[in-house]
Each structure stands twice: as structure tokens, then as C-alpha cells.
Amino acid sequence: MEYSELASFGFDIKDKIASWLNEDIGSGDITTEATVEKNACTHAIIHAKAEGILAGVPLARLVFETIDPGLTFTAKLDDGAKLNNKSVIAEVDGNARAILTGERLALNLLQHLSGVATRTHELSSIISDYHAVLVDTRKTTPGMRLLEKYAVRVGGGKNHRLGLYDAMLIKDNHIKVAGGVAEAVRLGREYASHMTKIEVEVENMAGVEEALSAGADVIMLDNMSPADMAECVRRIDGKAMTEASGGIDESTIEAAAKSGVDVISVGGLTHSVKALDISMDIGEIK
Secondary structure, X not given: OOHHHHHOOOOOHHHHHHHHHHHHHOOOOHHHHHXXXXXXXXXXXXXXXXXXXOOOHHHHHHHHHHHOOOOEEEEOOOOOOEEOOOOEEEEEEEEHHHHHHHHHHHHHHHHHHHHHHHHHHHHHHHOOOOXXXXXXXXXXXXXXXXXXXXXXXXXXXXXXXXXXOOOEEEOHHHHHHHOOHHHHHHHHHHHOOOOOOEEEEEOOHHHHHHHHHHOOXXXXXXOOOHHHHHHHHXXXXXXXXXXXXXXXXXXXXXHHHHOOOOEEEOXXXXXXXXXXXXXXXXXXXX
């Protein structure tokens, strides 16, 4: 990951790191200050304790560089690497206080983003032989969306819309307030740029017919059975992109892919992912 990738979306990762460090450190790391001599130096090893896909190494580096520019962070693996329970991810050398103070934030980022990448890899691997691609949703951790969406890409998935601003998704509540699918799409077309795609969420074949008639660009098949999805895909017949969504996990994703949909969105890639077990061990004080 290049920092410029996030900056291009108005996301200053250096400011984020500084803010998160301030949240954790506050007026000072009183445990480290009490137990570790000010000028003591040490060597630390960051390593995996489980299998998975690595994500977040540049962020861990930036944490330690922000704490103390004099620290030496040596990455042993890059984002996207496959981890086992003995993989050494990075080594950090320098002031012991700085290393201990930055440890938790660096590990939090590595563990969470590697968890997202690992979960994405698990699900995308199941459907690798099918046409459908796996994408994330807006069900992300506040303040972490772009990082989590980056981790999804590391794991082999793709991104859905980044936010409410870059694509139009007309859901059931929009439809109710607007007075129907046709009116919602009409209002959307009237408001949006010609470059903006309009997606409509439907729950049955009747909704598909309305969305097609209204000229939707993408039709989301929400919480449908695989058989119903397949029937809807046949009816749509390429007139719009199709997206499967709702309750999809490792037990159902292949059946969804078999239905012929173009995209499968899974909120669980980010909203309830299990952090990957990653640890840091300190060597003897030099």
C-alpha cells in the first residue's frame, strides 16, 4: 500500500496514526516509563501465530516511525503474503520505550486488517472458478473504511461503493419514501450525473421487472434463494449487472456464484471479522 493511495481520497494516514497514538498514550505510557530505562535499546520481532493473509505492514512501519524516527523497522514480508504460525512479519530495533509504546497500535492494525484480508481470501477462493466477483459493503468500522477496503483488495476481493457519494443505491426504504421503484429511479436519474450508476435493491421477481422497466444499471437480489437468484439472472439476461446480497457466508457463497450473478457483496468481510493472531516478542535489552 502506498500512502498516496489513501491520500487521493482525502485521507491523511499520518494524521490518523498520530490521532490513534494520542488516544492510546495520552499524557504518557506510565508502565513503560516506570519499568524501562529511558535510553535502553532492544530488538523486537513481529510474527504470526496463525495462518492467514498479511495486510497492514506499511501502517505498522508508520506507527513506529511516528513514535520515534530513530527506530529501524525491517519488513520481512509484504502485504498479501501467506502467513503460517511461525511467519516473521517484521523486526524493530531501537529505543525500547518507543517500541513498547507503539506495540499495541501496530499490532491492532496488523491483526484487524490481516483478519479482513484473510476472510476475503477464504471466501473469494471458494468462487474463484465462477464469473462472480466478491465485494465488500459500507458496513465498516468508522474511521477505518478505506483501510478495511484496502485489506479486502489485498485478500483478493474488490470494493463496492466507497460511500454515499460515489454511486447511487436505491434500497427498500428509499423506494417506500419515493413511492415505488419507477419513481425512485426517475428521481435518481434526474438528480445524478450521466456518469453515476444507479443500483436498485429488489426482493423478488416483481421487483426485478420494475427495476428493468425503470432502467436500473445494477439490480441487487437481496436475501433470495439460489434458485430464485438464478431465475432472476435469466430474466435480466444481461440488461443490467446483477448483485447477490444478504446472509452470504462460506456455506452459501458457491451456490450464489452458481446462480450466474456478476457480483456477490458480503458485509461480514469487514463488520464482524476475526482479527488474525499476530504478536510481538521483545529480545534482551541491549
